[in-house]
Amino acid sequence: MREILVLAEHRRGEIREITFEMLTKGRDIAEKTKSELASIILGKNIKDKAEVLSRYSDKVLVVEDDRLELFNSDIYQEALSHIIIERKPLIIMIGHTSYGVELAPSLAVSLSTPLVTDCLDLFFENGHLTAIRQMYGGKTYAKIKVKKADSYMVTFRQGVTQPVERNFKGEIVEIPSPILKEPIKKKVLDYVLPSVGEVDISSADILVSLGRGIKDRSNISLGEELAKVLGGVLACSRPIVDKGWLPRDRQVGASGKTVKPKLYLALGISGAFQHIVGMKDSQLIISVNKDPNAPIFNISHYGVVDDLFKIVPALINKIKEVKKIK
């Protein structure tokens, strides 16, 4: 029986959520293609992690090697190449994460296995592996047909599949480390933890979040004023931090903070997935964007298609009126 092989992603002792998301999607594909769902975990002292994976998988492959302690894609590539060549899985699923984007393309090229990156959905159609992915910053969707091959590789987007807890008892199989060559060209030396900022946006009830639509550093004060009258805290998308208009501890998203406030007001934010992944679970999302096709509207509860420079001043006035602030 062919395998759908899901690469478990773990960091600093934790299996990352994308793993369970992929195992959930992988189960669906395995059932439809009558394949077996296998997960594979590589690392140092990670045997105890196999248990939780076995609840989602028909089989868990465990590879232990001291050289796999840190995530070095060269060493992962060496180990996985041997295993993939031997097992010939139908589909290899890897997270579209900072680890996955480092590993998957060069692994795919070296094995001549067709790869589609950043998939939201996967299925077979007329015998072709077919993927749904976003393009143009999430404003359009594309149906991608993959060239027929013996094996396929995909990287899968985080936060689009709701993980479903299962009660499988997959067999745990230890595989002797197949690493032959010492990688010498790349060494992972250390982690750097984010510096503790002054503001913890993840504990705020109300966030007023600014995106590139705010246009200029001098307009940040408009967001500040709205946050103040609302009794909320100012947050932002990545370009605002990249430009140095707000400090890094205000950034919401994949490479910033994950937030779940009672109210998230998104002003001039397009809604790239790296932003959405950090705020989509907010209780109430209201977005103001002048582009009706901005992907932020996909996950907003309420949307205003208008110029934020018209809406925000009106909103500040209205709140002041209601709160009787002068």
Add this chain to the structure above:
Amino acid sequence: MDIIVCVKHVPEVAEVDLRIDESGRDIEKTGLVFDINEWDDYAVEEAIRIKEEYGGSVTVVTVGSEDSDRTLRRCLAKGADRAIRVTDRRIVASDPFIVAKVLSKVIKKMTFDLVLTGAQSSDYGYAFVGPALSSLLGIPHTTLVKKIVIKDGRVVVNRELEGGLEEVVEIKLPAVLTIQTGINEPRYVSIMGIKKAMKKELRVLTLDDLGLSVDEVGVESSWIQIEEMYIPSIERRVELIRGSPEEVASKIVEIIKGRGLL
């Protein structure tokens, strides 16, 4: 340090009402404003800064149509030394694997210490070409780079992980690095720069110049193909609040009051 930077000329779409073109496989591009891919802008800046500090050269390379010259000229105006454009109608509609293959053919003919690409393109967003290129060139790579320190025959970089975490990676040269936004502050083009750029070399290559045959590129040998592109309609996605700014403001206040947030 001799540095090659791969750059892509892309349409700016953030504020545009997009339409699907006749083929049904891409957006209608006529009338759109094109510019350098945001991530590549940071990569070009980083390359120029390294050159300014350590000497050497910066070559920008693109696979694209003649229109890409605008982006290449701007890179030259900022301080790149030369530009190469690969244009061939047989490459049109190729996938990122083919693009990486074509770029690798160009780069193999050159001497270099470092290849920089963007972490991803803003139009297709594959995050594929950089690391795929390293594999085709047989050299190491690392992605999502936020800081580069040049050492003897190697670089030490910080790469970005989720949640603000970074990883410190040491890598031997030559290598491919994919650049993340925020690594620097890209400079603006100066009038002086534009004048100088006019005299700099911009070479145009075809598949024949690279020794690539048709069956090595194009749709047939691509791994993936866009079969259909579509835009979901807004009404199905979100409850819209309509009206004048004052009416909209009143409705928003009502909603948040209803949640006990005011």
